[in-house]
Amino acid sequence: MPEALRVAVIGVGHLGRHHARLLSAMEGVRLSAVVDTLAERAAEAAAAWPARPVQDYRELFGEVDAVVVAVPTDVHSEIAVPFLERGIPVLVEKPMSRSVEDADRMLASARAGGALLAVGHTERHNPAIRAAMRLVKGPRFIEVHRLSAFPDRSLDIDVVFDLMIHDLDVILAMSVGEVASIEAVGVPVLTSRYDIANVRLRFSSGCIANITASRISKDRVRKIRFFQPDSYVSVDYASQEVEGWRLVRGGERPGIEGGAIPVEKDEPLRLELADFVRAVRDRAAPLVDGEAGRRALVLAAEIAERMESVV
Numbered sequence: 001m002p003e004a005l006r007v008a009v010i011g012v013g014h015l016g017r018h019h020a021r022l023l024s025a026m027e028g029v030r031l032s033a034v035v036d037t038l039a040e041r042a043a044e045a046a047a048a049w050p051a052r053p054v055q056d057y058r059e060l061f062g063e064v065d066a067v068v069v070a071v072p073t074d075v076h077s078e079i080a081v082p083f084l085e086r087g088i089p090v091l092v093e094k095p096m097s098r099s100v101e102d103a104d105r106m107l108a109s110a111r112a113g114g115a116l117l118a119v120g121h122t123e124r125h126n127p128a129i130r131a132a133m134r135l136v137k138g139p140r141f142i143e144v145h146r147l148s149a150f151p152d153r154s155l156d157i158d159v160v161f162d163l164m165i166h167d168l169d170v171i172l173a174m175s176v177g178e179v180a181s182i183e184a185v186g187v188p189v190l191t192s193r194y195d196i197a198n199v200r201l202r203f204s205s206g207c208i209a210n211i212t213a214s215r216i217s218k219d220r221v222r223k224i225r226f227f228q229p230d231s232y233v234s235v236d237y238a239s240q241e242v243e244g245w246r247l248v249r250g251g252e253r254p255g256i257e258g259g260a261i262p263v264e265k266d267e268p269l270r271l272e273l274a275d276f277v278r279a280v281r282d283r284a285a286p287l288v289d290g291e292a293g294r295r296a297l298v299l300a301a302e303i304a305e306r307m308e309s310v311v
Contacts, residue, residue, distance in 0.1 A: 107291070
């Protein structure tokens with residue numbers, strides 16, 4: 001492998017541009033190409049973060065060591081599979097694909113080509129979540145609020161796949177067991193798809209998760225709270241702040257102690273890309289691999305199937 005890892009970003013829309021920005025400044029990495037079907041957009045990105053502008057991703061075969069796929073969800077599999085079959089590592093944005101069948105196709109191609117497949121569940125790289133995961137042991141109740149203003153992108157998928165899937169991935173990483181039951185309601189407000197949804201999940205461990213996701217909120221909120229025997233952990237994804245509180249027994253009456261937990265703040269997307277680069281160089285597993293991406297997608301799909309509209 002060359003000293004500088006040659007990485008290309010395929011799709012330089014809103015999120016792809018951030019991938020290009022961060023990769024261009026990363027030590028040991030050369031942003032070799034930026035790809036977009038719109039020539040003007042590819043050229044603009046190439047000028048901002050020096051790289052070769054490309055319109056057809058197939059031009060990259062044999063010229064890159066890894067790729068980041070940040071195109072619309074519908075074509076994730078179509079673009080990722082040819083690279084995986086050639087043994088070229090791929091980081092694909094979340095959700096992993098439009099369907100579980102496409103996800104399985106990507107996983108099969110990765111196995112056949114001996115290629116690394118990572119999925120961009122950025123919140124798992126959030127320093128606040130990394131700090132909280134050391135404190136969360138056997139949660140009994142999880143409450144999530146992920147609210148955002150109406151976006152100008154990702155409108156080809158509903159809010160479960162657009163926003164809620166971040167929290168589904170985080171919760172599944174907490175070892176809460178298998179999903180035992182799902183209750184879900186949603187409302188299409190500004191699009192024909194669900195723009196706000198509430199889901200109640202019960203796990204085999206007895207843990208219950210209540211998750212609300214909305215892309216029609218005036219305020220931006222990204223919080224998750226874990227309640228477990230004798231302790232409580234609260235995470236603000238956006239501010240990267242964590243609070244932990246626990247019950248202290250003894251004396252005449254029990255007390256509560258705790259407060260802010262130290263968090264070394266950083267840009268989650270940068271950490272995600274650094275993890276991908278490390279995994280490629282070391283031929284090691286990424287933090288969020290293809291199987292983890294598939295698990296979150298399967299759960300999101302099951303929620304979508306059980307969704308009841310309140311309209």
